[in-house]
Amino acid sequence: MSRLDQAGDDWTSAILDLTLETSDYSIWPTSLQHYLEKTRDLALPRSTSSMLTPFVFFFPLITTLGADKSLIDKEISKQILGGMSDKKIHEVRLMSQLIKDVADQQGITSVIDLGSGQGYLSRALAFDYGLEVLAVDMSEIQTKGAIRFDEKAKKQTKEKEQWANLRHVTEKVTSENLSHILDDAVDKKWLVTGLHTCGDLSPHIFRLFTENDQIACAVNVGCCYNALTPSGFPMISFS
Numbered sequence: 001m002s003r004l005d006q007a008g009d010d011w012t013s014a015i016l017d018l019t020l021e022t023s024d025y026s027i028w029p030t031s032l033q034h035y036l037e038k039t040r041d042l043a044l045p046r047s048t049s050s051m052l053t054p055f056v057f058f059f060p061l062i063t064t065l066g067a068d069k070s071l072i073d074k075e076i077s078k079q080i081l082g083g084m085s086d087k088k089i090h091e092v093r094l095m096s097q098l099i100k101d102v103a104d105q106q107g108i109t110s111v112i113d114l115g116s117g118q119g120y121l122s123r124a125l126a127f128d129y130g131l132e133v134l135a136v137d138m139s140e141i142q143t144k145g146a147i148r149f150d151e152k153a154k155k156q157t158k159e160k161e162q163w164a165n166l167r168h169v170t171e172k173v174t175s176e177n178l179s180h181i182l183d184d185a186v187d188k189k190w191l192v193t194g195l196h197t198c199g200d201l202s203p204h205i206f207r208l209f210t211e212n213d214q215i216a217c218a219v220n221v222g223c224c225y226n227a228l229t230p231s232g233f234p235m236i237s238f239s
């Protein structure tokens with residue numbers, strides 16, 4: 001039985017009558033209106049117009065890590081903004097600064113970006129911060145898209161040396177192949193990161209961090225926790 005069937009006939013007909021022009025929800029069943037209100041209340045704010053939210057969220061962490069507070073205002077270079085929504089710019093700007101700061105503290109210049117997608121974070125780390133970046137994603141569509149964005153950005157930059165530091169690899173990261181991913185990069189310490197690492201990718205990052213001596217630090221923002229499988233638990237067992 002689908003969720004729509006379970007919701008009951010009055011919900012079903014209200015939802016099936018929905019059109020793009022629908023604006024009068026007062027004709028909906030009261031229980032459905034309450035459900036809608038509750039869902040909206042639970043949603044996280046998506047506006048990037050106020051800088052208060054990121055400061056509240058990241059500032060204690062950045063301060064704890066002893067970051068240079070002037071870093072917080074650094075913008076992403078315009079050449080690498082291609083494809084990024086305002087939300088992505090906001091995330092990449094803060095996260096790349098945090099990663100650079102953590103990497104500097106640990107004396108690290110190499111970063112693995114797991115689940116790198118279209119490479120927005122990887123490009124910022126390589127281009128704006130001069131870090132060596134290995135960008136790994138299981139989807140060839142994503143890695144090819146990332147390379148296309150690299151090419152476009154390259155055309156707009158005079159200094160080409162930063163681009164030599166960025167490499168894209170198509171590979172599905174699993175518990176079994178985690179250490180092989182770094183096989184060609186022995187003798188150096190890495191920071192492992194991931195932005196919006198779906199499902200089990202976050203536990204994979206923590207496992208890589210705890211089990212591999214080459215990984216000196218980890219900076220992770222997870223997502224799609226509904227897609228976590230029991231294989232990722234308990235994370236405490238990784239320590």
Ligand SMILES: C[S@@+](CC[C@H](N)C(=O)[O-])C[C@H]1O[C@@H](n2cnc3c(N)ncnc32)[C@H](O)[C@@H]1O
Pocket residue numbers: 114115116117118119120121136137138139142171172173174194195196197198201223
């Ligand atoms: C939500 S996207 C985030 C992309 C990018 N980090 C960003 O913030 O724009 C998650 C990405 O992780 C990749 N991914 C998910 N599980 C993976 C795995 N086990 N190994 C490699 N890539 C994975 C997906 O293909 C997808 O591109």
